[in-house]
Amino acid sequence: MNVVAVSDLHLLLHAASPGDLLTNAVRQKAPWLPCFLAEADDVPAGPRPYHSGSVLAHTARCMNQVAGDALAVWMAMVHDAGKLSTPIAMWPHHYGHEDRGATLADIWAKELGLSQAYGRAGHMAALLHMKAGRYSRLRPGKKYDLLRSVAESGFFRVFWLVVDADTKSDISATATADWQRVSALPEEDVEPEISRQRRIALLTKSSTVTRP
Numbered sequence: 077m078n079v080v081a082v083s084d085l086h087l088l089l090h091a092a093s094p095g096d097l098l099t100n101a102v103r104q105k106a107p108w109l110p111c112f113l114a115e116a117d118d119v120p121a122g123p124r125p126y127h128s129g130s131v132l133a134h135t136a137r138c139m140n141q142v143a144g145d146a147l148a149v150w151m152a153m154v155h156d157a158g159k160l161s162t163p164i165a166m167w168p169h170h171y172g173h174e175d176r177g178a179t180l181a182d183i184w185a186k187e188l189g190l191s192q193a194y195g196r197a198g199h200m201a202a203l204l205h206m207k208a209g210r211y212s213r214l215r216p217g218k219k220y221d222l223l224r225s226v227a228e229s230g231f232f233r234v235f236w237l238v239v240d241a242d243t244k245s246d247i248s249a250t251a252t253a254d255w256q257r258v259s260a261l262p263e264e265d266v267e268p269e270i271s272r273q274r275r276i277a278l279l280t281k282s283s284t285v286t287r288p
Contacts, residue, residue: 084101084106085108085190090149091143092144093140093143095135096140098132098135098153099117099132102114102116110180112161112180116130117131118130120167120168122170131160134156135152135155138241138242142238145237147193151198151201151231152238155205156177156202156242157176158173158174159173159177174205174206175203177203178200178202178203181195181198182199193230197234204225204226204235205239205242207222208247209242209247211239212250216276216277219254220258220279223255232252236251236252258275258279
């Protein structure tokens with residue numbers, strides 16, 4: 077990793093409009109960028125009505141939305157990395173891009189000389205952003221496991237910030253409130269699975285709709 081590349085990446089992650097800088101860097105074929113990004117402007121972000129435009133355009137929008145937090149910008153930059161390795165025959169769908177993206181995020185982090193924390197955060201953003209985007213539709217057990225996994229990573233706030241940008245919604249408010257509720261339950265001297273089920277029960281009650 078050369079000094080110029082480190083400097084360029086630092087400027088990108090801390091820029092006021094990092095997505096715009098990324099777009100320019102890709103279109104100018106900046107040598108410090110990971111080779112996977114070379115065709116990002118030509119890869120469709122996904123099928124309508126969920127997406128329009130390219131992976132690059134979507135990624136840039138997400139990065140701009142979380143500008144001001146370098147780690148969140150990095151996570152936004154790599155969250156859809158797996159779409160860049162989707163076979164053309166599958167376009168505009170990107171089935172399985174989460175796992176592929178987690179692998180690419182790991183590679184990018186190493187190529188760009190980023191810290192282990194950035195590597196873990198990028199991996200998680202790529203792997204879990206789709207599940208998190210469907211948070212309201214998850215079963216209570218899946219919700220709890222996702223919340224706990226994200227909380228234990230140490231990236232809870234920035235992860236949900238990126239999910240909000242990705243989905244153009246405010247999922248983070250619900251996820252944060254749910255986690256505060258279940259994590260406030262006192263620890264008891266019981267089997268881990270019993271404790272887990274008691275916390276899931278709180279989410280089950282919160283998701284119950286009262287009908288007239």
